[in-house]
Structures are given as structure tokens and as C-alpha cells.
Amino acid sequence: MMTGHSILWLAIAFLGLGLRAKAQVTYVGADDADAFLATGSTNNPAGADLTGLNFGAAGMLVVAPAASGEGEFQSILKFNLAAAVGLFNTNYGAGNWSVSALSLTLTGNYGIAGVQPNNAIFPVVQGGQFVIEWLANDDWLEGSGTPRLPTTDGVTYDSLPDLLSGTHAILATNLYTPPGNNVPVTYSLPLASNLLANVAAGGDVTFLLYAADNVVGYLFNSWNYGNGNQPLITVTATLNALAPKILSGTFANRRFSLNGLGNPNVVYQIQATTNLAKMSWQSIGTATADGGGNILFDDLNATNGQRFYRLSQ
DSSP states (O other): OBOTTOOBEEEOOOOOSSOOOOOEEEEEEEOSEEEEEEOOOTTOTTOSOOTTOBOTTOSEEEEBOTTSTTOOEEEEEEEEOHHHHHHHHHHHOTTSEEEEEEEEEEOOSOOSTTOOOSSTTSOOOBOEEEEEEEESOOOOOOOOOOSSSOBSSSOOGGGHHHHTSSOEEEEEEEEEOOOOTTOOEEEEEOOOHHHHHHHHTTSEEEEEEEESSSSOBEEEEOTTTOTTOSOEEEEEEEEOOOOOEEEEEEEETTEEEEEEEOSTTOEEEEEEESOTTTTOOEEEEEEEOOTTOEEEEEETTOOSSOEEEEEEO
């Protein structure tokens, strides 16, 4: 850049070596809609065909196979992550973060193998395998049905074909080992691209849980029962590593003012040299990026000569 003093100033930005460890921000939130979906059976006191009935207001969610004496149970959960995205944007700025970890935590009043819940429509608690699947379709209603008074005003087992008509992906097959009553169990989720995009959008995220073998009987509390045992999602985000760059520079009164952009709240070295061929960079000071990543630095020792600048982390 030519100044009024006919001095050449060249601003060059390099990706700094030795990136610092990224800060983490973690969000934990309960689901705001859930229901179990049941088929019923000839042994189930609620009926042989429950496929069209809603149990959205039940205090319990259930996973059991078709081989269960009480019939098959699947469970569906919906989390709204607007607050999570708001938290990450507040800490890092929109677009400056990425999800680094995801998990679900489930807790049940009935967590001892071999125990029959008070309501006989539910299967006996048994260890086994179950699937966690992500669904793109969030357009379902929880409904107001209970085990003692089912309704038809929300999601049912008959809703599954519609729920699965959109994009969906199996995230994990997990082994459930009954841990005891009121003991939370956390299941890590893979960072699948569809799931990450759904989370980053800050809207609803839906999971479907169902049996992966013929023995599992998994009972855990719904958000309706609450008492601290409702399903929880944990989302951890980290700051994106951005290559620092110089945006502009001005020279006046023997002062060179540099404007740059980097990672929020990160300290950068300002380096200078008079000869690019020799690459003999010298540190002339530091600058800390503000919360938006803006870097400001004034070189008070600028001279009437050629000088080159760069940022280094």
C-alpha cells in the first residue's frame, strides 16, 4: 500500500503454529415431547391392538421387542435446541463453533433386572440391545394419552411409516444393562453429518429408540414424570480454529495501524520484517482479539522504510 510518504507497506497473514487448546461450552437440556408407541398383545391387559392409540402423557418410556409378552414398544423423543445454539452463539459468535460431542442420558424408576413395573401393560425389566435412530421428521404431536386412558390425539405406532418416510439414520446400537433404580445412563452419539446439521439449525431434533434383540426390556422416565429423571441431551461445542488474517492497514504520523480478524479472545503475535527474502521475522508486540475476533494493533515504531507484517498465533 503506497502512503503519502511513498513508503510500501505490505500486510501478510499466516496461520499461526501451535494452536492453543479450544475452549468448550456445554449445553444440557431436557426433551419437550416424548411418547411410547405400542403394538399390544393378547397378554397385554391394555389390549391386543394398541397400534392406533397414543400414550404421549405417560410417565414412562419403553423399549421392548415384538417377542415381549406385552408386545413391542418403541419410544420417540423430541428436543428443541434453540437455547443450545443461542448459548454457543453468545460465547463464540454465530458460525464460529462446531459440535464436538453429543449424548443422551436416560434414567428410570425401574432399573433392576427382573422387576415387573406396577402397571402390567409394561414388560419386565431386562438387559439387552437397543437402537438409537435420528429422524428428520419432527412434525409429530406428543398427545395426551396415558396407559390407563389412551387417546388418539398424538403420535402412535401407526405413525411410524410416516415418521420414517423422510431422511433417517441409525446412530448407534447400545447395550442396556439395568443399573438400578434412578441411576442415569449416558449414551454417546456419533457426529453424523445429518444430525450435526439438524443440531446447528437450532430447532427440533427427534430420536427413535427400539429393540435390537428379542430380550431387552428398557423402561425410563419421560419428561411428563420429570423429577430430574427426564431424558436429557448434552451438546458440547468448541471454537472453530480460524486462520488469522490482516484486513487493512493505515499509516499516519509514524504510526502503522493494523486491523485483522481471528478467533475471539485469542492472543496473537504481531511480527514484522524489512526483507521477505530473508524471512527474518521479529515479534513487535501482541494483540488480543475481542469477542467478535477483531484484532487491532498500532506499531508506534514505524519508520520511513519498507516493512512487512504478519499475524502469528
